[in-house]
Amino acid sequence: MKSILCLTGLLAACFPVFGQALCGVEDKVVFSCEIGHKNVSACLTPNASVNYLYGTKDKVELSLNSPVFSSAACSGGGISRLRFQNGNYSYIVYDVMCNAESIGEGQWSKTDYAGLIVLNSDKVIVNNDCTGFADGVLGVNSSLLPENVEREDFNYQIP
Template sequence: MRKIGTAFIALAPLLLGSAACPAREQAAAVEEQPVTPGPAAASALCKPVEQVIFECGLGERTVAICAGGSGETRYVQYRYGTADALELQHPAQPFGSGTLAWSSTPYSGGGEAQISFDNGAYTYVVYSRTVRTGFGEGGNAPEFSAGLFVQRDGRTISRKSCTDPAAAEVDIAAAQELLPPGAFRYDD
């Protein structure tokens, strides 16, 4: 359940094991170091030892932001697809290059949190948003939305909404702790 604060809303890889590759050694070590699970105990794309920073179903597919490891081996990774077939992971390996970033903006009676990354000419953005829709006797009447949009050269080319937006929240506290701040992206 989302909590409305006074200033803002708390919007709320396959690891390979091989002794021949240092990145794979790090990945194997990470699997042995569980992190505190995120808000959801079960995840379609994040491993049980990973923290779920964001996850939602998009029909037949799922999008998730998963964090794992600790200390120097901490990582955050975007995943899209199904548990049986990931279609996109960014970075491709948990310790690979590629930076995800968080951003947020307040709205009257709500706000939006995002996690995004650039992949060539494309920008991928997962978001959770709360907008106040009621101002009368009935109170706030918040409307929740969450999903994924993809932009190419700054223009939105794909938009997918979460099947249960009220349950899909960006864990903004975890995002702020683990990721650098980035530019807020507007879905045109």
């Protein structure tokens, strides 16, 4: 019995602890953050599908696929969005990293945040900033998106 406990402890110490992303073990995390006690994740599966997952590890409340990607440049960075459609509803995960204001000669403060926007047609019904990034993923990792992900023009009207 002691050897089983010792082996279990050794395995736990050697393998990385998985974060809060709702992605499967073989998926790549494209986006993940906590919003309160829930998580929103965009996951690239081994078959090159990108899935939106919202909920907890115990219960995924919403699962969607086939996103549309958009991005825009800003001073010192950019804005990226992945939009998943479900009927009249759009679920948009986003990140913003831009220069905010001058803090000295040639130095700028950064504005850096991410979150989830939910639209019903064109009406914003949810606009929540991420409250945590347990997986160390700090925005939409667009380099992981397969070429078949649809692209759209960036909509500056969405907050």
